Amino acid sequence: MSGFSTRAIHDGQPFEPRTGAVIPPIFMTSTFVQDGVGGLREGYEYSRSGNPSRDGLQTQLASLEGGRRAFTFGSGLAAEDALVRAVLKPGDHLLMGNDVYGGSHRLMNRIWAPWGIELSTVDVADLDAVRAAIRPTTRMLWVETPSNPLMTVSDIAALAAIGHEAGAVVVADNTFATPALQQPLSLGADVVVHSTTKYIGGHSDVVGGALVVGDDAELAEGIAFLQFAVGAINSPMDAWLTSRSLKTLDVRMERHSANAQRVAEALAGNPAVSQVFYPGLPDHPGHELAGRQMSRFGGMVSMRLAGGPQAALDLVRHTELFALAESLGGVESLICYPAEMTHASVKGTELAVPEDLLRLSVGLEDADDLIADLEGAFAAIG
Missing domain, CATH: 3.40.640.10 (Type I PLP-dependent aspartate aminotransferase-like (Major domain))
Known part of the structure; x- marks a missing residue:
């Protein structure tokens, strides 16, 4: 084949x-x-x-x-x-x-x-x-x-x-x-x-x-x-x-994965972030399993903010490269507040997501620029 x-x-x-x-x-x-x-x-x-x-x-x-x-x-x-x-x-x-x-x-x-x-x-x-x-x-x-x-x-x-x-x-x-x-x-x-x-x-x-x-x-x-x-x-x-x-899926997923790894590692060292969800991080509960059944770890990263729901709402107003929008997987980076966007329909149920959670679709921009964008947003909200 x-x-x-x-x-x-x-x-x-x-x-x-x-x-x-x-x-x-x-x-x-x-x-x-x-x-x-x-x-x-x-x-x-x-x-x-x-x-x-x-x-x-x-x-x-x-x-x-x-x-x-x-x-x-x-x-x-x-x-x-x-x-x-x-x-x-x-x-x-x-x-x-x-x-x-x-x-x-x-x-x-x-x-x-x-x-x-x-x-x-x-x-x-x-x-x-x-x-x-x-x-x-x-x-x-x-x-x-x-x-x-x-x-x-x-x-x-x-x-x-x-x-x-x-x-x-x-x-x-x-x-x-x-x-x-x-x-x-x-x-x-x-x-x-x-x-x-x-x-x-x-x-x-x-x-x-x-x-x-x-x-x-x-x-x-x-x-x-x-x-x-x-x-x-x-x-x-x-x-x-x-x-x-x-036709370009393989090369795009390689870059999405590499960028997401960089972003996840940067967020893991940020004191304003209480938890990072990314299978490529060694402390992720599914890291070893993902390594066995996936060839790379993908382009999606989620994080919880130490400052709670208001900090999450404030942060999405200050990113520039990460555009506030639903959906994911495009060449451009997006940021989403799932509790009121993609997962609003499950609020109040056992599937409800934390209100201090943000989801990042990490795009194909330069990783350094994406990290700088997030760092600037964190600096703006103090």
Whole structure:
């Protein structure tokens, strides 16, 4: 098999045969001419059911995650919704990590639980707690590692074994790590989910989501039907933009990881910071595990401020390179106050995040400039 970057650049991305254009065109069409009724050209009839731009991206993603098939959607939550529809029915139990993206929990808790899906959460880094939380009706185990925003690292292989023993589909949200750093299917997960808006898209200019399925052909067919029948697809333009970005994923993640390591180390020595969450720090509880199942430690860093919630709110007003915004994974650095932004929907629940917590998406700027930006902001708030 070819190397990761070679596959990212070439799989699903053939040159255009009529003109020899190196980059495949964007197939901006809603429908396709047929050679007589049912005479489909290469299987294409209508862009909801299939489009070459989307197919190219799906081929790339399946190759990079080591999966049987990949399916792309208009957002990460649309991908998650399709997965739940494909696997669960009323009365089934979904066991989810207690430190996941707030939108994922909101989808399950406020959309699917009222329709009869039983939802509970657990610290998935605690394998004994996971075993104890499994029910006879558990049909899905949902893992996010590293987690958002507390950067918890969970043992994918061990969790896959626990889930499979219970007859559950094991889902791994690989958005933070990406296939450049971590490949959950090779560790036993059944399905990988991505918000491709984040590192895979990588430039803060496109929204999307994806599912990549391992060896379960029946599950893949179920998701394929829902992608077609429900229609929460991404557009040809969005697919093309995401394919373009995938080609540089490996080199971007290398720089994101190197910059984040520098930033985390600088924050760890700052007396205004009470705790730093980054798997690349030796004192992180998941440092050794991350070193085994990830090739690098990623570009996300979270921190708690010694001055409490007000210090966190003050700091975000004084950074310049770190822009205050939701989302993550772009080339530019962002700073986020999760309690009122990405995780506002879980305030007051067991998934609530500390109100003195800030999350950093460390971009591709010069690391010295990023550290100086944070140091200047700390100096400004005293």
